[in-house]
Amino acid sequence: xxxxxxxxxxxxxxxxxxxxxxxxxxxxxxxxxxxxxxxxxxxxxxxxxxxxxxxxxxxxxxxxxxxxxxxxxxxxxxxxxxxxxxxxxxxxxxxxxxxxxxxxxxxxxxxxxxxxxxxxxxxxxxxxxxxxxxxxxxxxxxxxxxxxxxxxxxxxxxxxxxxxxxxxxxxxxxxxxxxxxxxxxxxxxxxxxxxxx
Amino acid sequence: xxxxxxxxxxxxxxxxxxxxxxxxxxxxxxxxxxxxxxxxxxxxxxxxxxxxxxxxxxxxxxxxxxxxxxxxxxxxxxxxxxxxxxxxxxxxxxxxxxxxxxxxxxxxxxxxxxxxxxxxxxxxxxxxxxxxxxxxxxxxxxxxxxxxxxxxxxxxxxxxxxxxxxxxxxxxxxxxxxxxxxxxxxxxxxxxxxxxx
DNA sequence: GTCTATACCTAGATAGAC
DNA sequence: GTCTATCTAGGTATAGAC
Numbered sequence: 168x169x170x171x172x173x174x175x176x177x178x179x180x181x182x183x184x185x186x187x188x189x190x191x192x193x194x195x196x197x198x199x200x201x202x203x204x205x206x207x208x209x210x211x212x213x214x215x216x217x218x219x220x221x222x223x224x225x226x227x228x229x230x231x232x233x234x235x236x237x238x239x240x241x242x243x244x245x246x247x248x249x250x251x252x253x254x255x256x257x258x259x260x261x262x263x264x265x266x267x268x269x270x271x272x273x274x275x276x277x278x279x280x281x282x283x284x285x286x287x288x289x290x291x292x293x294x295x296x297x298x299x300x301x302x303x304x305x306x307x308x309x310x311x312x313x314x315x316x317x318x319x320x321x322x323x324x325x326x327x328x329x330x331x332x333x334x335x336x337x338x339x340x341x342x343x344x345x346x347x348x349x350x351x352x353x354x355x356x357x358x359x360x361x362x363x364x
Numbered sequence: 365x366x367x368x369x370x371x372x373x374x375x376x377x378x379x380x381x382x383x384x385x386x387x388x389x390x391x392x393x394x395x396x397x398x399x400x401x402x403x404x405x406x407x408x409x410x411x412x413x414x415x416x417x418x419x420x421x422x423x424x425x426x427x428x429x430x431x432x433x434x435x436x437x438x439x440x441x442x443x444x445x446x447x448x449x450x451x452x453x454x455x456x457x458x459x460x461x462x463x464x465x466x467x468x469x470x471x472x473x474x475x476x477x478x479x480x481x482x483x484x485x486x487x488x489x490x491x492x493x494x495x496x497x498x499x500x501x502x503x504x505x506x507x508x509x510x511x512x513x514x515x516x517x518x519x520x521x522x523x524x525x526x527x528x529x530x531x532x533x534x535x536x537x538x539x540x541x542x543x544x545x546x547x548x549x550x551x552x553x554x555x556x557x558x559x560x561x
Numbered sequence: 562g563t564c565t566a567t568a569c570c571t572a573g574a575t576a577g578a579c
Numbered sequence: 580g581t582c583t584a585t586c587t588a589g590g591t592a593t594a595g596a597c
Contacts, residue, residue, distance in 0.1 A: 194391060211563045315560050322549050323558060329530040330523055337522060352519050360557035361520060363512050395573060408581045
């Protein structure tokens with residue numbers, strides 16, 4: 168169980184690749200870009216990974232496993248009421264934007280393209296899973312009488328999903344507001360609206 | 365003032381290019397893709413346009429001129445109160461998603477990349493202009509006492525901007541809801557929130 | 562684990578015939 | 580206005596030496 172130098176070099180390269188994929192997009196990042204940033208030559212990358220696709224695959228699947236584990240824990244939790252669960256899901260999502268910005272950005276920008284390959288079909292399944300999570304949270308809130316029941320559920324889900332994840336395009340850690348403060352403002356608008364009174 | 369065949373062929377090719385740029389992204393669309401879709405060979409495209417960049421340039425600048433003309437008209441209008449102006453701006457934006465889906469999608473997906481070229485600097489200016497429009501609408505609403513004054517204006521602006529334009533990723537004309545119905549649901553959530561009571 | 566060298570492919574763009 | 584033919588640059592990936 169000691170540190171494995173091989174593993175850490177892999178992770179280092181993956182982190183470099185993730186940063187570049189997030190900044191420039193997957194297609195627009197060349198293996199030479201990644202190698203340059205790592206201080207090696209492009210051919211050397213293929214000692215660690217068998218393709219550029221393998222890199223983004225590992226980056227995204229690792230991240231999603233963690234994120235959906237958190238959603239599952241919230242859904243399964245017995246000491247949160249429906250409203251608290253919804254709030255917690257929003258908070259966890261903004262935390263993901265803070266802690267895993269590159270991964271979220273890659274997913275936002277490149278998932279549609281990657282989905283055209285069979286090997287990334289799991290991204291589509293995760294999409295469905297995410298939809299199920301939010302629809303469940305919303306429906307439970309409606310059933311408990313704490314959320315409006317006159318809204319289109321599907322539209323409301325998209326509204327929430329979009330406003331959360333799109334924040335990765337402008338959120339910068341260390342900025343004027345922490346991710347928690349942003350999440351709370353978002354929740355305030357989402358729950359109470361911007362209308363006065 | 366008769367029909368100009370040269371002009372209409374140009375427009376036809378631009379529409380084909382816009383559709384492909386919107387579907388696959390600007391970088392991921394090759395000039396051969398465009399030529400194939402138009403039923404000609406790639407070299408022939410250069411009789412009409414001097415580069416792929418010129419095509420997307422013409423597509424985006426034409427669209428933005430129209431959209432910002434509408435925003436300016438709303439801001440200048442004297443028979444709308446602050447709340448009505450805000451609502452009108454949201455409606456006009458969703459109408460743009462309906463009427464100019466390709467252009468909006470291209471802007472959403474590729475503006476960040478295009479902005480790295482000097483020739484597309486005007487996209488950055490349009491960004492600033494858009495921000496000014498929404499901040500003005502919000503501030504006028506707050507001053508008139510119809511909007512909450514306890515929210516971060518900048519965050520609220522981003523919230524509105526993001527929820528509107530990201531809809532282009534899932535909205536399809538002829539779907540279950542018209543763009544006007546979607547705009548009204550969005551306004552309902554934005555103004556009143558999803559909380560019950 | 563990295564380098565040298567290179568194969569192979571696809572991209573944007575051009576020149577001149579028709 | 581379109582075609583044929585082609586140039587050049589830059590991309591992913593590989594093979595084998597060090």
